Amino acid sequence: MDEVSIELREISKRFGQTLVVDRLTLQIYKGEFFSLLGPSGCGKTTTLRIIAGFERPDSGELFINGSRATHIPPQERDVNLVFQSYALFPHLTVEQNVAFGLEIQKLPRAQIRERVGKALELVRLSGLGARFPHQLSGGQQQRVALARALVTEPSVLLLDEPLGALDLKLRQEMQLELKRLQRELKITFLYVTHDQEEALQMSDRLAVMHQGRVLQVGTPPEIYERPATRFVADFIGESNLLEGHVVRTVGQRALVQIGSLQANVLSDIPLQPHQRVTLALRPERIHLCPPTESNGIWTGLVEALFYSGKETRYRVRVSPEVTLTVISSAVNGISVGERVGLTWDLQSLRPIPERLP
Amino acid sequence: MNGRLLWWPGLLWLLLFFAIPVTIIALISLAHRAPDGVIRWGFTLENYLRLVEPLYWAGPFVNSLLLAVLTTGLCLVLGYPVAYSLARQPRAVKNLLLFLVILPFFTNFLVRIYAWFIVLRPEGWLSEALRALGVDLVFLGSPVGVLIGLVYGYLPFMILPLYASLERLDFSLVEAAHDLGATRWQSFWRVIFPLSRSGVIAGSVLVFIPVLGEFITPKLLGGGKVPMFGVLIEEKFLGRVPDWPLGAAMALALMGLVSLVLIRSFRYIKESRWVG
Ligand SMILES: Nc1ncnc2c1ncn2[C@@H]1O[C@H](COP(=O)(O)OP(=O)(O)O)[C@@H](O)[C@H]1O
Numbered sequence: 001m002d003e004v005s006i007e008l009r010e011i012s013k014r015f016g017q018t019l020v021v022d023r024l025t026l027q028i029y030k031g032e033f034f035s036l037l038g039p040s041g042c043g044k045t046t047t048l049r050i051i052a053g054f055e056r057p058d059s060g061e062l063f064i065n066g067s068r069a070t071h072i073p074p075q076e077r078d079v080n081l082v083f084q085s086y087a088l089f090p091h092l093t094v095e096q097n098v099a100f101g102l103e104i105q106k107l108p109r110a111q112i113r114e115r116v117g118k119a120l121e122l123v124r125l126s127g128l129g130a131r132f133p134h135q136l137s138g139g140q141q142q143r144v145a146l147a148r149a150l151v152t153e154p155s156v157l158l159l160d161e162p163l164g165a166l167d168l169k170l171r172q173e174m175q176l177e178l179k180r181l182q183r184e185l186k187i188t189f190l191y192v193t194h195d196q197e198e199a200l201q202m203s204d205r206l207a208v209m210h211q212g213r214v215l216q217v218g219t220p221p222e223i224y225e226r227p228a229t230r231f232v233a234d235f236i237g238e239s240n241l242l243e244g245h246v247v248r249t250v251g252q253r254a255l256v257q258i259g260s261l262q263a264n265v266l267s268d269i270p271l272q273p274h275q276r277v278t279l280a281l282r283p284e285r286i287h288l289c290p291p292t293e294s295n296g297i298w299t300g301l302v303e304a305l306f307y308s309g310k311e312t313r314y315r316v317r318v319s320p321e322v323t324l325t326v327i328s329s330a331v332n333g334i335s336v337g338e339r340v341g342l343t344w345d346l347q348s349l350r351p352i353p354e355r356l357p
Numbered sequence: 358m359n360g361r362l363l364w365w366p367g368l369l370w371l372l373l374f375f376a377i378p379v380t381i382i383a384l385i386s387l388a389h390r391a392p393d394g395v396i397r398w399g400f401t402l403e404n405y406l407r408l409v410e411p412l413y414w415a416g417p418f419v420n421s422l423l424l425a426v427l428t429t430g431l432c433l434v435l436g437y438p439v440a441y442s443l444a445r446q447p448r449a450v451k452n453l454l455l456f457l458v459i460l461p462f463f464t465n466f467l468v469r470i471y472a473w474f475i476v477l478r479p480e481g482w483l484s485e486a487l488r489a490l491g492v493d494l495v496f497l498g499s500p501v502g503v504l505i506g507l508v509y510g511y512l513p514f515m516i517l518p519l520y521a522s523l524e525r526l527d528f529s530l531v532e533a534a535h536d537l538g539a540t541r542w543q544s545f546w547r548v549i550f551p552l553s554r555s556g557v558i559a560g561s562v563l564v565f566i567p568v569l570g571e572f573i574t575p576k577l578l579g580g581g582k583v584p585m586f587g588v589l590i591e592e593k594f595l596g597r598v599p600d601w602p603l604g605a606a607m608a609l610a611l612m613g614l615v616s617l618v619l620i621r622s623f624r625y626i627k628e629s630r631w632v633g
């Protein structure tokens with residue numbers, strides 16, 4: 001996991017006045033399932049197109065397998081792109097679509113046939129080779145696009161929201177399928193998505209993008225448990241964000257004042273007394289208990305409650321200026337207007353290292 | 358709205374401008390030739406026999422066929438890059454350029470051909486420029502001059518359908534081809550060209566068929582020295598020795614041939630339904 005497959009160094013790209021990619025620096029390792037996660041319009045597709053060679057960056061350098069690729073035309077790059085729209089050739093059959101890259105390489109007929117057969121088998125489409133793309137369902141078209149990109153055995157596969165157009169069931173099925181393919185082929189996958197759950201479930205590592213910039217890179221637990229910015233804390237899952245200031249510190253511990261409330265924080269970033277700080281607390285890491293229980297950290301009033309079967313979501317006012325969202329899967333008979341106690345593990349309340357303006 | 362009702366304007370149009378004139382021509386082709394060259398109504402197949410027997414029209418017909426093929430080919434080669442770059446422009450630029458393609462239609466065809474007459478005549482600037490380069494080419498009264506006029510006149514008919522099909526082309530398909538290693542040349546022949554097939558066929562039909570029956574351009578630029586089938590037909594009606602029934606038979610024979618070409622072409626376009 002050390003050899004670098006794709007490296008972006010300070011890549012920037014403008015469209016007219018808008019800076020779409022802003023000094024993007026990333027390293028993606030060989031054989032890794034890496035995701036670029038960010039809201040729609042944050043520059044993910046543009047980044048992928050820069051790597052594939054369809055857009056020239058205005059500045060910065062791109063390296064593919066260790067060699068500079070910034071100005072190499074797309075047809076000479078050892079990366080294949082699975083287009084968001086699939087971009088299957090409508091005038092070619094499934095087999096001809098998959099064979100396209102191999103025919104360009106002028107491989108012998110027999111070898112092409114064999115490899116196309118294998119690729120179709122790999123994506124479980126054997127038997128549909130003679131169909132045209134318009135005769136396939138969305139999920140099947142997706143698989144053809146995958147087979148076509150995989151069959152030439154590129155060292156990196158770029159996937160642009162490949163499951164975006166599929167319905168939920170099919171999407172979940174294809175997520176597993178993609179993971180299986182990636183494990184079997186040991187190809188580097190660079191996967192673009194705006195679906196944070198998908199990114200967390202599938203990736204070895206991911207980068208969170210916002211407005212053309214990478215805000216944080218890490219493994220899914222690192223990103224989820226230790227969001228580096230308010231945006232990440234909010235975009236990945238859900239977070240209660242609490243504004244406060246540091247009262248005092250003892251080693252790694254700090255006492256933080258949030259309005260009229262106080263809380264202990266375990267911090268891996270250095271905190272100074274009087275410093276302003278934002279704390280993130282995941283709704284599902286908060287436990288509700290009877291308000292009298294001595295281990296309750298704060299108490300509050302249940303203002304609203306939403307039951308959705310597998311979990312219940314509470315809005316709890318803990319002080320005039322602070323309400324917390326709590327998610328609990330336990331059936332506990334709490335109702336609106338009740339007073340409750342709230343507890344959490346010390347390490348669940350995280351200071352966000354981002355500098356406040 | 359009743360769907361059948363919508364058929365009527367089309368049917369009426371076909372009746373007025375196709376069925377009735379063709380019927381008249383057919384009746385003329387079955388009539389006798391009067392001594393003055395016009396017609397004496399009747400029913401005879403002799404005009405068709407006269408058509409097959411001496412084959413004096415074979416030369417002009419081959420000329421027409423060759424010029425139609427050449428014109429279509431040249432229009433395709435010249436029109437394709439134009440249509441392609443048109444289709445790739447931003448919307449506003451596209452509409453402006455498209456307008457420029459159509460602009461010549463605002464001027465009478467005869468006037469435009471006369472304009473070429475001025476350019477192509479021996480003392481015109483083109484001939485002079487070529488002579489200065491040591492090339493002595495006679496345009497007027499030669500097939501080259503007629504070809505230039507034909508290509509000029511019919512180029513828009515090639516560009517417009519090509520543009521229509523290239524405009525619909527999803528450019529990400531071309532990117533996909535490059536992504537899979539195709540060079541520009543390969544992606545053109547394997548993706549762009551096949552996907553514009555309906556435009557190529559429609560444009561070719563729109564150029565080939567009228568050129569096959571052309572008589573104005575060869576008359577003006579060919580000066581009677583480039584015999585073409587259309588000129589022959591025209592002369593049978595308006596020439597010094599008119600022969601309406603024979604002219605009508607020739608016209609119908611040409612129409613039969615053209616219909617065959619059309620039917621084949623439409624079959625091709627129908628096969629390429631995935632384009633749309
Ligand atoms: N060819 C282009 N010309 C102008 N603006 C573009 C172009 N491509 C993308 N953009 C703009 O760049 C921004 C980022 O786009 P994109 O990379 O597609 O984002 P994402 O894939 O994350 O949704 C968007 O605001 C989009 O409108």
Ligand SMILES: [Mg+2]
Pocket residue numbers: 041044045046084161
């Ligand atoms: Mg996108």
